[in-house]
Amino acid sequence: MSKILVVDDHEEIRDALAALLEEEGHEVIHAENGVIGLEKASQDSPDVILLDIAMPQMDGLEVLQRLKSDATTASIAVIMVTAQGDRHAMVRAVQLGTRDYITKPWETGEVEMCVNWALKAKARADTAPGLGGVQKSA
Secondary structure, three states: OOEEEEEOOOHHHHHHHHHHHHHOOOEEEEEOOHHHHHHHHHHHOOOEEEEOOOOOOOOHHHHHHHHHHOOOOOOOEEEEEEOOOOHHHHHHHHHHOOOEEEEOOOOOOHHHHHHHHHHHHHHHHHHOOOOOOOOOOO
């Protein structure tokens, strides 16, 4: 079972994502803002993080930047799940290291597919010879 951290300031979105992911057999951890999300990412070592952009206290792009600059969380796959479908936010998220970008409302099966791809990539990186379990980036 994989551990997924859902970071979104809207409880109904967290609950909807949790329902999808728990149905797939994943353990889901919730965080209602970016500050709590960073804490839970460090403490709980999730396999994947689903991260909203527009949140109070600390937006998702800042959270993503901090996650990727911290050695303890840098290798965690982050998927942005946001209503912000504008090109600037998408480009910035990719520059900061997001694995994928889902716009709300998501399509049926989209979240599950993106999470499964991220988990498969993590499994390949963990078992690749010579990488020592650390995903190398270009």
